[in-house]
């Protein structure tokens with residue numbers, strides 16, 4: 081039996097009993113943690129704010145026999161403005177689900193944790209369009225999880241693909257295919273879309289213009305990332 085405190089964010093909850101919730105937490109140092117929040121659905125529960133999606137804070141956890149119970153909570157941020165915009169809420173929920181699919185219990189995942197908080201902050205508190213934010217997240221997610229896409233060279237022959245040349249994207253191999261090595265059914269990727277991804281990965285910038293919003297290859301990156309996840313997603317990607 082022991083008591084610990086962990087900074088974490090709520091990725092998911094499931095109601096059980098009359099007033100309880102099981103929370104799926106993401107801690108940067110301990111990965112996924114399942115923790116019971118007893119009585120959190122009572123109107124005056126002090127765990128009320130701990131048991132909502134996007135709740136980021138310091139969780140006091142009591143551990144016994146490998147099971148965790150939340151005994152206290154200090155809220156840091158709940159990204160409240162996400163609730164005011166359906167698309168941004170949907171995008172945020174999708175990010176939570178992606179992290180749940182990628183992170184293991186006990187895993188140190190600080191880079192992904194920081195990427196998540198950074199993107200949620202921009203979704204909630206900036207007026208930047210959500211499509212390029214989400215696309216940029218997916219590119220960085222692929223990088224963090226070890227399958228950064230190759231955006232300059234053909235994954236088959238290794239030849240440099242000129243910036244202005246036509247190219248296709250191999251979802252399985254994770255990168256460009258030149259005209260000679262493209263296969264039936266491969267999605268095309270426009271020069272502007274490659275430039276967007278390259279810029280996102282190289283500079284880490286999220287200062288998008290309205291024009292950039294149209295160049296973000298969102299559905300391509302969704303397909304790419306989802307093809308590399310071990311667990312299927314519960315939340316459908318925004319379109």
Ligand SMILES: [Zn+2]
Pocket residue numbers: 234235236237238239257258259260261
């Ligand atoms: Zn080639």
